[in-house]
Amino acid sequence: MLHRRRAPLLAGLAAMSTALVLTMTGPAGAQTGSPPPAAVSSAADPFAVSGVQVDISGGNPTTIRDQAIREAQAKAWAELYGRLVPGGGNPPRLSDNQIARMVQGFEIDEEKVSATRYVGAITVRFRPNAVRDALGQSGGATQYVEPPSRPFVILPVTQSDGRVILWQDRTPWRAAWEARQPAASLVPLVVPDGELSDAQAISGEDAIAGNSEALARIAQAYKAGGVVVARTDMPANGPDPARGLTVDVTRYGLDGNRENQTVQVKGGGSADELMNRAVAAVGTQIDDSWRREHTTATGPEQNTIVSVPLTAVNDWVETRKRLSAVPAVSRTSLMSISRNEALVTLTYRGDPEQLAQALARQDLGFARSAAAPAGYPPAYPGAPLPVQSADWQLTLLPRGSGAASAGAVPSAASPMASPTSLAPSAPMGAGNMGAGAPAAMGAPPRNLGTLPAKSQP
Numbered sequence: 001m002l003h004r005r006r007a008p009l010l011a012g013l014a015a016m017s018t019a020l021v022l023t024m025t026g027p028a029g030a031q032t033g034s035p036p037p038a039a040v041s042s043a044a045d046p047f048a049v050s051g052v053q054v055d056i057s058g059g060n061p062t063t064i065r066d067q068a069i070r071e072a073q074a075k076a077w078a079e080l081y082g083r084l085v086p087g088g089g090n091p092p093r094l095s096d097n098q099i100a101r102m103v104q105g106f107e108i109d110e111e112k113v114s115a116t117r118y119v120g121a122i123t124v125r126f127r128p129n130a131v132r133d134a135l136g137q138s139g140g141a142t143q144y145v146e147p148p149s150r151p152f153v154i155l156p157v158t159q160s161d162g163r164v165i166l167w168q169d170r171t172p173w174r175a176a177w178e179a180r181q182p183a184a185s186l187v188p189l190v191v192p193d194g195e196l197s198d199a200q201a202i203s204g205e206d207a208i209a210g211n212s213e214a215l216a217r218i219a220q221a222y223k224a225g226g227v228v229v230a231r232t233d234m235p236a237n238g239p240d241p242a243r244g245l246t247v248d249v250t251r252y253g254l255d256g257n258r259e260n261q262t263v264q265v266k267g268g269g270s271a272d273e274l275m276n277r278a279v280a281a282v283g284t285q286i287d288d289s290w291r292r293e294h295t296t297a298t299g300p301e302q303n304t305i306v307s308v309p310l311t312a313v314n315d316w317v318e319t320r321k322r323l324s325a326v327p328a329v330s331r332t333s334l335m336s337i338s339r340n341e342a343l344v345t346l347t348y349r350g351d352p353e354q355l356a357q358a359l360a361r362q363d364l365g366f367a368r369s370a371a372a373p374a375g376y377p378p379a380y381p382g383a384p385l386p387v388q389s390a391d392w393q394l395t396l397l398p399r400g401s402g403a404a405s406a407g408a409v410p411s412a413a414s415p416m417a418s419p420t421s422l423a424p425s426a427p428m429g430a431g432n433m434g435a436g437a438p439a440a441m442g443a444p445p446r447n448l449g450t451l452p453a454k455s456q457p
Contacts, residue, residue: 046083046147046188048125049076051109051181056118064118070096073103076124080131083186085141086291092134102130132349136298144298145291146327150225151188152251152286153218155207157231166204167194172238176275177230186287190222197221207231215252226253230282241274242267247282251289255325261285296328296358297350304352305335307369307390308342316342319364319396328358343390352392365395 052072058064077099081091104127111120135144157164158171165171177191192198201221206214207229215227231248239245244267250260263285265278308319316337323332323346331347348355356366369390 045125046186047080047104047128047131048123049079049083050123052076052079052122052124054118054120054122057116058118059116061113061115061118064116065113068118068120069106069122070100072106072120072122073099073124076122076126077102080126081135081141084131084144084147085135086143086145086295089141092136094134098134102126102134132298133300141298143295145186146294146296147186148188148225148290150223151190152226152228153222153224154189154191154228154230155202155218156191157204157207157229159231159233161236164204164208166202166207167199168204171234172271172275173230173232173234173278176272176279180276180279180283185283187283187290189228189283189286190224192218192222210250210252210258212252212256216254219254226251228252228286232278239271239274240267241269241271244268245274245278247278249282249285251286255321259289261289293361294327297354299349301330301347301349304346304348304355304392305390306344306346306366306392306394308344308394310337310340310342315396319394322362322364322396325362326358326364328355344394346394359394360397363397363399365393365397367393367395369393 052075054068054072054075056064056068056071058067074096077094078091082088085091104125106125107123109121109123111118132144135141154177155166156171156174156177157166158173159165160171166174174191174194180191198218198221201217202211202214207227208231210229219225219227229248229250229252231250232245234245245265247263247265248260249263250258252258263278263281265274265281267274269277308316310316319342320332323329328348328350329346330349331345333345333347335343335345337343346355350358352366359366369392
């Protein structure tokens with residue numbers, strides 16, 4: 001799905017079961033009303049389906065328009081289901097009213113209305129949480145792909161006769177990306193405008209080298225969740241359709257992760273057709289890569305209290321960062337935190353086995369806590385008793401070690417990687433906890449109490 005900046009469209013509300021956003025470009029004009037507080041462009045919204053074609057005939061213009069909207073919503077739901085569910089298949093059978101309750105709004109891209117016929121193209125935008133809840137209903141999917149919350153900036157870089165071209169000239173490679181229409185894509189992509197501010201943010205050489213500061217600047221400029229660099233070699237006189245095209249695609253996340261792939265495009269047809277096939281192939285590759293990494297379970301949300309051992313100053317910060325990258329975890333609420341442990345409520349979908357696998361892919365260990373025997377004394381005199389106990393323990397693992405162990409949930413007797421094996425954090429010793437901190441890790445810790453509950457983003 002491609003998004004480019006453009007002037008905001010006229011929006012309004014229709015009197016239906018849900019607040020429906022209308023952008024009217026046909027002869028019927030726009031209905032009036034108060035627009036929603038923060039309309040999101042459908043091209044940058046993975047829960048929106050654009051360009052749904054409808055053609056309805058009947059005897060009453062008002063009735064056939066309502067019928068067209070219902071048909072567009074049903075078609076959009078089927079397309080969205082295929083986008084989010086690995087392998088596609090038939091979506092759960094829902095009534096028109098059930099689908100309408102999932103709809104956040106719609107836009108009429110174009111319409112032609114007569115006394116007996118309605119022809120139009122409609123964009124339907126769905127409520128994300130309602131869609132997540134509906135995916136597994138009535139024999140639906142057991143897994144779905146959580147789309148990115150923000151689009152990715154795509155930088156079409158051309159190398160020609162030793163030159164690296166990104167902003168200097170409008171190459172056929174860049175022109176093909178600018179001409180790409182919004183489609184049923186999972187990962188929204190935004191092509192920069194190419195203004196002076198873009199050239200100042202990042203150069204073609206920075207893009208190829210993966211300069212983290214420059215990548216962060218261009219991502220911030222477009223409020224993006226990351227950057228995709230799509231580099232290809234091309235003769236100075238343009239692409240050779242007979243030879244095909246090779247595109248080196250590197251996706252950079254804001255968390256420092258990167259993934260590199262090579263896309264081969266077969267030759268044939270005209271130069272424009274070759275460019276269009278290359279753009280489509282890169283978009284498909286980006287979507288497929290995202291699907292492999294962000295598949296999670298469907299089903300209702302549930303809460304689990306977990307304890308997080310802390311042995312270094314940055315352990316909780318690093319844990320929270322990794323949790324934010326787990327699609328299965330929808331919310332993280334910090335209940336309390338002390339010098340040695342944080343108590344956290346995880347809100348997630350699926351069962352503990354699936355959650356453990358998702359956490360392991362972010363190098364987080366997940367195991368049942370060993371229950372303390374009755375009357376178990378506090379760790380030291382005056383230590384506060386826990387308000388709530390945690391049945392599960394979440395542990396930081398060394399980077400790169402979790403993905404290989406993704407599988408069944410470990411039991412309480414299973415060995416767990418110790419947070420002290422992590423490299424970069426400083427210990428919570430005297431130099432980090434203030435003047436009153438003990439000089440040795442083995443000394444009885446000073447009681448720091450707990451912080452009030454606070455929801456983490």
